[in-house]
Amino acid sequence: MIEPTRAAALAHLADFTPRMGRDYAAGRNADPGPGARTAVTELSPHIRHRLITEEEVVRACLARHSPTAALKFVQEMFWRTYWKGYLELRPQMWTDYKGWVARVDPAVAADAMAGRTGIACFDAWVAELKTQGYLHNHARMWFASIWIFTLRLPWVLGAEFFLAHLKDGDAASNTLSWRWVAGIQTPGRNYLARAENIARYTDGRFHPVGELDEHAAPLTEPGPPPPGMLPPADPAPTGRVALLLHEDDLSFWPSGCDVVGVGGLCFPAERSIFAASPVARDFTIGALADGLRGATARIGGEPVRLELEDVGAWARGLGVRDVVMPWSPVGWTANMLQGAELDGVRLHRVRREWDSVCWPQARAGFFGMAKKIPFLLERFRLTETTQGALPL
Ligand SMILES: Cc1cc2nc3c(=O)[nH]c(=O)nc-3n(C[C@H](O)[C@H](O)[C@H](O)COP(=O)(O)OP(=O)(O)OC[C@H]3O[C@@H](n4cnc5c(N)ncnc54)[C@H](O)[C@@H]3O)c2cc1C
Structure with a gap:
């Protein structure tokens, strides 16, 4: 548990920075469980509230690692910026989501939210979410997938449940990640949690063989609307x-x-x-x-x-x-x-400036933004010679 202060976040950042290179790329998918994670930062609550900024974290990473070694970490940081920009260019998606939330009955998910499904991994993640306010990224993906495709619950209720409990609960990262798992963010492509994958990346802590729907079809809701313009911001006043x-x-x-x-x-x-x-x-x-x-x-x-x-x-x-x-x-x-x-x-x-420059890049898929990362890094003087150096 990292205290909710900028000083604690900076201290943890300094401690973690040596692991932001190839160690991160190799270890980030594994979730050995609460108290045992050393491959991910667990700094998302601080970044989400901007006790420290995306720019500061990327700067620390690139000051220590070559652009090639830093590639995976920098990309993951840009996933956050991408989701923020994506929703900012399409505010209607949030309005529509909230409208749908108002029309579902939360009681249908009572057992899932109480951790009473009988699926051991899912019930353990419910407990972890409630007590820690955090889940590993891979656990979030498995959780959302089981919620939608095995338990057949409305994805918007799961997203609300996450927002209530995650310390890093964020309108953009959360809503759009749930949509991505459901197969409506990239229409036709859903994320299916598989028992073997869970066993492998939880060091065998869980192995829900025979308990999951591993073949469900994606949801069929409308895909994302086209992007609009970034709304104008105000200049800082004087005086x-x-x-x-x-x-x-x-x-x-x-x-x-x-x-x-x-x-x-x-x-x-x-x-x-x-x-x-x-x-x-x-x-x-x-x-x-x-x-x-x-x-x-x-x-x-x-x-x-x-x-x-x-x-x-x-x-x-x-x-x-x-x-x-x-x-x-x-x-x-x-x-x-x-x-x-x-x-x-x-x-x-x-x-x-980070937001004004980066968010308009979220017009289409993440790959389009990823191609621009070297130029964005240069634009913010995060590396001197990034152009073409990141193998994207
Ligand atoms: C269903 C679902 C819901 C999610 N809801 C949220 C949410 O409400 N708030 C939130 O901040 N993240 C959310 N995420 C994204 C991601 O799971 C978390 O940001 C990440 O697990 C945070 O852990 P960390 O700080 O240890 O990450 P690290 O691996 O250490 O990554 C460093 C930082 O990069 C950013 N980041 C990494 N991966 C992602 C990602 N896939 N998407 C966006 N940013 C990322 C975060 O700011 C993170 O702190 C969600 C993912 C899924 C699949």
């Missing part, structure tokens, strides 16, 4: 401003303005129809507190955790009319902020 942090980006600091106060918002209850589990909620609240401490340390004073309806009065109390905040990508925070009444205070939503 005196208040900084409003939220759970999508807790290490943001605006340039070119004079920050006179720091406040923070988070909406854990809005994560899913099951709200947020205590583990996920406590992580987010802890991360927000740490982000607020970090920002306040730059200017002095006391950070404030705010309710949305208090933002206007808070800003006016600081003597400012301009509130600057990091961009909130498609998800529950953006939903809450949409159309919020802020009592005459102007809200400036500023997007990081």
Whole structure:
């Protein structure tokens, strides 16, 4: 369990960086179980809340490893950026997903969510998810596949169950990964969990032979809509401003303005129809507190955790009319902020350059973005000579 602080994330990053090269590529698919994982970072909750950024993690990796050795790790980091961009260019997918969630009866998944299916691996992952707020990537794939194709439960309920419990619960990575397993993100191609594969990559901890539907057909829902344009962000204002942090980006600091106060918002209850589990909620609240401490340390004073309806009065109390905040990508925070009444205070939503440059690359499949990774790395000066050096 890595504490929900930037300092803990940076310390873990430093410790893990030597393993980001060929060791990661060789070991990342195996899940030896809680407490025994050394091949993956388990930093996704910190990255999702941006206690540390994708750019910082990729920079640390490439400072230590050659582009060839770093290839797999860098690609996995870009999967996150890709999913974020994909949903940002197609916000309707989130609206449609939430609409469907509202129409299903959660009771149909009661046994699965209680870990009472009789499939030992699945029931163990339910317990791990609830107590740790984390599952290994391969376990997430097996879990989602069993949920959809063996238990025949609505995928949107499984996705909501994940959002409620994962400390890294994220609108884009989660929704689109569930769609990918179901065979509706890349229509016609589903991911089927197989007993032999589970036994092999769990070091024999589980072997659900004869218990899984290993031949199910993909779901047949409409595929993704075509991409739109990235919505415009605001330029950072100049002059005196208040900084409003939220759970999508807790290490943001605006340039070119004079920050006179720091406040923070988070909406854990809005994560899913099951709200947020205590583990996920406590992580987010802890991360927000740490982000607020970090920002306040730059200017002095006391950070404030705010309710949305208090933002206007808070800003006016600081003597400012301009509130600057990091961009909130498609998800529950953006939903809450949409159309919020802020009592005459102007809200400036500023997007990081990483997002503005990378997200528009998510127009089609991941391969299209992967081809551009060398140029993106160069663009952000993460390597000096990447062009053509990554064998993509
Ligand atoms: C059904 C399903 C649901 C998922 N839901 C989420 C979610 O809500 N939030 C979330 O952050 N990830 C989600 N993922 C992606 C992935 O499983 C996790 O990001 C990863 O397991 C985190 O563990 P780690 O930090 O040890 O990863 P590492 O292997 O150490 O990877 C380093 C970082 O790269 C990024 N990353 C790695 N793999 C992926 C991937 N496949 N997709 C997106 N980013 C990736 C993460 O930020 C991760 O922290 C989901 C995957 C599946 C199959």
